[in-house]
Each structure stands twice: as C-alpha cells, then as structure tokens.
Amino acid sequence: MRVIEGERVTKYFGGLAAVSNVDFHVDNGEIVGLIGPNGAGKTTLFNLISAAIALKSGVIRFKGEKISGLKPYQICRMGVSRTFQSVKVFSNLSVLQNVMLGSLYGAPAGMSDADANSEATELLEFVGLSNVSMIPAKDLTLANQ
Amino acid sequence: MDIIKFTSKKSFSIGFIGFVLVLLAALPLYAKGYTPILLTSIFMYVILSVSWTLFSGPTGYMSLATAAFFGVGIYTAAFLGKTLPLPVFIISGGLISSIVALLVGALTLRLRGIYFAIFTFGLVMLISNLLLFWELHAMETRGRFVVIVDYNTIYYTMLIIFVALMLTAYFIRRSKFGLALQSIGENEEAAAHIGINVTLVKVVNFAVSAFFIGAAGATIATRWTYVDPYIAFNPLFSFLPVLMAIFGGMGQLYGPVIGAVIFAYLQEILITRFAELYMLIFGVILVFSILYIPNGLVGLIQKWRKGGQAGEHASN
CATH class of the missing domain: 3.40.50.300 (P-loop containing nucleotide triphosphate hydrolases)
Known part of the structure; x- marks a missing residue:
C-alpha cells in the first residue's frame, strides 16, 4: 500500500x-x-x-x-510528522512540556492533560531524558535536544 | 518533604489572596470618596496590562491595539449606557471589542514582528478617525455624554472584571491552551507542525484579551462622563499597558499586576504634585528600569529568592 x-x-x-x-x-x-x-x-x-x-x-x-x-x-x-534540519525545540518550555505538546495536539482525537503527561514521561524514560525532564529545553546539550 | 512545603506555601498564598480580596470588597465600608476612585483607576490599568500580557506575553506578538479595544468599550457605554442596565452595556462593550479582535486577528495575525505592532496601532487611529468623521458628518456633533454611575458601583464593577480576568489568565496559563500559546511564541513554525492550529489559538486568545479591555473601557467611561474619539482612543492606552507589563515583568501572572499598581499610583502622585514634570519623571524611571531590570520586578524578585542557585544547569 x-x-x-x-x-x-x-x-x-x-x-x-x-x-x-x-x-x-x-x-x-x-x-x-x-x-x-x-x-x-x-x-x-x-x-x-x-x-x-x-x-x-x-x-x-x-x-x-x-x-x-x-x-x-x-x-x-x-499522522505525518517531520523534524527540521536545525533543531527547533521550544527553548523556554521544559523538556516534559516539549514532549507533552506532541501528545496533546498531535493526535487526531486529542488527549487529556493527565494522559499526555504520563505518555510524555514514559517517552522521556525511553530515550533516557527523564532526569532532565523539568529543565528548560534550551539547557539541554545539542545532541539531547 | 517538598510536597508538604509546596502545599503549605500554596494554601498560604490562597489565604493571602483571599484576605486581600475581602479587604478590597469591603473597601467602600471603611474608605470613602477618594480611595475607591483611586483604586478604580489602578484596577483599570491592572486590567489593561494583564490583558495585554495575556496575549502578547506568551505569543510574542506585540499588540498596540489596546487603545482600540478600550475605546470601543468606551463608545459602547456611550451609545448603550443610557438605555441599557449597567451589566448589559459593560458585557456588550467587552463582546463588541472581542468581535473587533476576532475580525482584526483573523486578518492580521499572519503579520509578524514590527508589522503586526504597526498594524494594530494603525487600528487605533483608524477607528478613532472613522468615528470622528461619522460624528462630524452624520451627527453634526463631536463627542457625547455618558451615563453617570455612582463611584462605588464603578469600583465594584472594576473589581469583578479584575477578578474574572485573573481567574481566566490563571487557568489559561495552566491549560494546554496556554502551553500552545507559549509554543507559538517560542517557534510558530514548529508549533504548527506539532499539530497546533496556530491561527485559531492566536485569534481566540486575542479576542479573550480584548473582551476584558473592552469591559474595562465601558466601565471607566461612566466616570469620564464626556467622551470624544480623541479621549476614548488615546494612544497612551496602547503604550502604558506595555510599559507596565515590562516594568512588572511578564514571567509571572503577578508581574503586570505589580507593574500596573506601582505605575498607576505613581502617575496619580506625580500628576497631583508635579503636574508639569510628571511625564519627564515617568520617562526617567522607565529608562532606568528597562536598562537595569530587563526582566522586570518579577525577575528581580526571583533572582533575589533563588540567590546563588541561578546558572545551575550547564548551558550548551
């Protein structure tokens, strides 16, 4: 297909x-x-x-x-997502909020705040960023962004 | 440990806010005449500056349309105030401002940066001159009288609008709508590609902010008793809220509140004591505050609270 x-x-x-x-x-x-x-x-x-x-x-x-x-x-x-050639994170939002935005708005049906929060937490754990989830995204190293 | 500390701090601030509200609500019982009138004007500036921050703070769109929405509210009161009861014409003032914001927002929120600022400022001039033209040619009078309302009633109306605005602003900041607004300010293109309907979010927020500005305009009009387009659409009402918000700091909800309270009170003192020098002193304070406290009073408070903790994370 x-x-x-x-x-x-x-x-x-x-x-x-x-x-x-x-x-x-x-x-x-x-x-x-x-x-x-x-x-x-x-x-x-x-x-x-x-x-x-x-x-x-x-x-x-x-x-x-x-x-x-x-x-x-x-x-x-x-269901089509993209990234940009130069990383575009929401620098002043926390790492968790950055990921939550995707869960909140990216899905066709939308998601409750609590669900989005837990999904984002899981995802961050998966990529190994849970220890920095509360710091502003601009403070991550470029690779972690 | 942290959680206990957090909740006790939270209940303390709720208690504090409650106490201040009770004091304010009971004000006309123990203070008469000048105090409620002064506080009405301070509340008006607080409403303008918080409403401005509600939209321009997170999105980074510099709106100079405050005077336009304010003036629309004032003129709504002038037209409807004599025939309709107070709550109705004040809510109408807010709603008509909202509608103007929806139309203008849908048209212009694609403009970025300086272009948006200029256009919104042009809106103030446009509405003002259209009204003047219409008054002179169709009505053959300039200006009109507004229904007079008892000053305690005006005070309570302003207080109610203020409380409603603070609640709205608080819940927007905490909601996913608020998060979307912030992401637009950070990077609009990325926000659109993460699934946010950026146009809708911006326009709706613009209209919400205009509602409170319009309602405040309709309320204060009853104290001014006579208005004409130049009084109602005074460009100063576009700039003052911005200055107050910058002075107070936009990082926290209470920033523009502090900024507006201090500035409005200062204006009152300066205008009565040094009528000729007041704009000069005002300007000097502003220049120094922008130079030395760029994040506003909020930034100063946070810096002082954190002490040496700042710069803990390595920035890279």
Whole structure:
C-alpha cells in the first residue's frame, strides 16, 4: 500500500523551479532516503509535504487521501510528522512540556492533560531524558535536544 | 518533604489572596470618596496590562491595539449606557471589542514582528478617525455624554472584571491552551507542525484579551462622563499597558499586576504634585528600569529568592 505519494509536485521560487514535476511514493514498511546536492530541493520537498510552504501544482496524498492544500496542523494530526534540519525545540518550555505538546495536539482525537503527561514521561524514560525532564529545553546539550 | 512545603506555601498564598480580596470588597465600608476612585483607576490599568500580557506575553506578538479595544468599550457605554442596565452595556462593550479582535486577528495575525505592532496601532487611529468623521458628518456633533454611575458601583464593577480576568489568565496559563500559546511564541513554525492550529489559538486568545479591555473601557467611561474619539482612543492606552507589563515583568501572572499598581499610583502622585514634570519623571524611571531590570520586578524578585542557585544547569 502507498503510504505517501506525490504526483507532478511543483514549486517555483520566483523564476527558479525548486521542485519540478516530481513523482514519488513510499510504500508501507519502506524506509526511503532522499539524496541530492545542495540546492537540489530536498528540503523544499519536505516543506511541501508538511505544508510549511504551499505547492504551485501537483497533488500529495497520504494513505490515499489528498493532503496538499491542508494546513500543517491538519497534516500532522493525520499522522505525518517531520523534524527540521536545525533543531527547533521550544527553548523556554521544559523538556516534559516539549514532549507533552506532541501528545496533546498531535493526535487526531486529542488527549487529556493527565494522559499526555504520563505518555510524555514514559517517552522521556525511553530515550533516557527523564532526569532532565523539568529543565528548560534550551539547557539541554545539542545532541539531547 | 517538598510536597508538604509546596502545599503549605500554596494554601498560604490562597489565604493571602483571599484576605486581600475581602479587604478590597469591603473597601467602600471603611474608605470613602477618594480611595475607591483611586483604586478604580489602578484596577483599570491592572486590567489593561494583564490583558495585554495575556496575549502578547506568551505569543510574542506585540499588540498596540489596546487603545482600540478600550475605546470601543468606551463608545459602547456611550451609545448603550443610557438605555441599557449597567451589566448589559459593560458585557456588550467587552463582546463588541472581542468581535473587533476576532475580525482584526483573523486578518492580521499572519503579520509578524514590527508589522503586526504597526498594524494594530494603525487600528487605533483608524477607528478613532472613522468615528470622528461619522460624528462630524452624520451627527453634526463631536463627542457625547455618558451615563453617570455612582463611584462605588464603578469600583465594584472594576473589581469583578479584575477578578474574572485573573481567574481566566490563571487557568489559561495552566491549560494546554496556554502551553500552545507559549509554543507559538517560542517557534510558530514548529508549533504548527506539532499539530497546533496556530491561527485559531492566536485569534481566540486575542479576542479573550480584548473582551476584558473592552469591559474595562465601558466601565471607566461612566466616570469620564464626556467622551470624544480623541479621549476614548488615546494612544497612551496602547503604550502604558506595555510599559507596565515590562516594568512588572511578564514571567509571572503577578508581574503586570505589580507593574500596573506601582505605575498607576505613581502617575496619580506625580500628576497631583508635579503636574508639569510628571511625564519627564515617568520617562526617567522607565529608562532606568528597562536598562537595569530587563526582566522586570518579577525577575528581580526571583533572582533575589533563588540567590546563588541561578546558572545551575550547564548551558550548551
């Protein structure tokens, strides 16, 4: 089954075609990498998928449903998540709050505060950050961020 | 051990707040005339500055629309005050301000930084001049009289709005809505990609903050008795709340409260004793407080409380 697919995805920056008529798909269970030289449009393609920027033409589908044209938060709630090239943590929030935000808003149904708190605590334990869960995220080492 | 300490501290602060509220609620019984009038004006500034912080504090959007919402509240009281009972026209003042905030917010909250600040300030000028134009051409009068209300009633109305605002602000800070607001201030793009409907959160919060500003405007209008667009939409009401919040510190809920109380009281003293020098003294205090206590009084208090504990975590 196709998890994510794009058809003739195109984006221009002024006169420059950053992404031009790209067809791609990722199947269930696949791990796919995208490579290319600087300026090839890799990040732009990710930005188009997560709707950080709007595409000019083409269609992107997730599990058969069209996601191009939706807002970033809607795409996220459908189950598409992304990270950024430079880490973007909410620096003045605690590590726990950073993770809780994902539990609170990322799921389609939403979650109660208590559930989100316990889920975030478990996740932090899993990655070994529970001892620093209360400090502001900006005080973590770059690797831990 | 820590938990016991925490709960006893918490019940102490609840007790303290309760005590102050009782004192304030009983005020007209033991103080007459000047004191309730002075406190009404202090409460008004507290409401403006806390409301401003409610939106601009966590999100980092610098709103200068306070005077616009305030003026809309004032003019609502001027239009409706003579025909409707007090609670109705005050709530209407709040609601109409909220509606203006919803419209303006939906239109402009995509602007960031300085552009948002300028636009919101432009809004003050726009509404003010539209009203003036309309008054001069359609009504052929400038300004209007507002219904007069007993000063104790105004005092209690302001107190109720203040308490409602503090409760709202407290619960927003603790809720997931508050967390979302903070994440928007930290990094809006990441907030959107973590599943937060950033536009909705911002606009709703903007409208909530405008509600209290508008309600305070409708209340104080009854004390001013005569208003015209220049009085109602005085740009000073856009800047003062910002200054008060910065002076008090935005890190804690009580920051803008302290800032507004001190500034409003100072204004009262300076205006009566040194009428000509008051703006000058005001400005000097402000410059020094921004230079030497950038995190406001709250920052100063926290620094003093923590003592040497600051800088415990290695920053990297």
